[in-house]
Amino acid sequence: MIKFVTSKIAVLALVASAVPSLAGNMETVSIKNCTWCHGTSAQGYEPAPRLAGQRQQYTVNQLLSFRKHTRDNPFSKQYMWGAAANLSPNTARELAIYLSALPPKAANDGDNQLAAIGRTLYEEGNPDSNTVSCAVCHGPNAEGIRQIPRLGGLSYYYLKRKLTQWGEGYHAAAERPMPRIAGKLSPNEIEALASYLSFVK
């Protein structure tokens, strides 16, 4: 365990040299706590999503929404409400800067057969059923922007769970379009989208 934590501090030190604002008060404690579930290089680990390469503003917003208990699905309640309870906005910001600078790897864990359908749905939506394109907000390569998260390469299991939970009414206080959009997706559409996105680099 000591070796595990030490290696994490070494990574932090490397990043800290590149991001000056991190050097001082960034507690190793919060990084250490993250790695237990999100993996030592923040690539995610079932059930926790990959954080590496995530948009900084999105990560900050999520951390604050755990604190405010507005992000309220079962795993959030069980793990993240406690983990984020004592994070100051400043620490949340520094953590988010650190995580956004880590290179993301694609999970590649979806169903290959569904990727093509998922891609069409991601890019064009389904105008006949009034489902909008995902790409217009999340980017042509699912890279995200500002407070809109990067989706490319996230785990199939995480994406599927999140998309399903929107439809079940979790996180209803989130920024406007998502609850409504995801609530309209059929289980098959969610399968296809989550599969496609898990392969996007």
Place this chain on the structure above:
Amino acid sequence: MRSGRADDRRPLINVMGFWYRQPILRLMKVSCIQLALQTAILAIVFSAGRAEDTDRVRVSTQTLQAKIEYCETCHGVSGQGYRGFFPMPRLAGQQTEYFENQLRAFVEGRRQNKYMHSAARGLSSTMRMALATHFRDLNPKPLGGAPRNLAAMGKKIYEDGIPETNVPACMACHGGEAKGQKEIPRLAGQLNDYMLNKLVNWNKERGQDPAKPDISAIMLPTAHNLTKSQIAAVAAYVGYQQ
């Protein structure tokens, strides 16, 4: 000069250096826009022929409402625009003729945008007009977000143009309050980053079908003659117009 029958008496019109016989049967509207520039009267531009209105079917209130919600998901609940990965333009208060023409342009390939192509291709003409009317009647406050310090310079360009580089006053066509007219769009309250993106890429996105020159040709030389910082200034100014 384009070839045509010798006895063809349809008037010749010039659009961006190309001569065309003015279509008679499909012509819906001729809008003459004369700008007293130093050089010349710009052009007489005709709108591309309207899609065959064979699909005049009734649109139920329920179907229309679902489609309105579809549009609003990206363009904002009151059509005020929204910033996703791309800035999605304000539709509220837009001229119905412009709105309708753009939807057809996406479908016909005159305006290149793959997202709007798929969004618009299944819309009937009745639905297009119903949506145009719905969004015309909305009047939310501008979304804002433009750098206010550029607005003064933008106002000057908007009202006076830039004589040295042949940029006409925007208000000559778009109106003193930037409300637009017919196929010329309202700019008031438009997202400044959307405006910037469109004007910088004008010749790559609009007027993309040489067989169907459309009203976007009017804007081409002006988009070309404006510098990026001048566009940013105009966009900041109109972005706050109500």
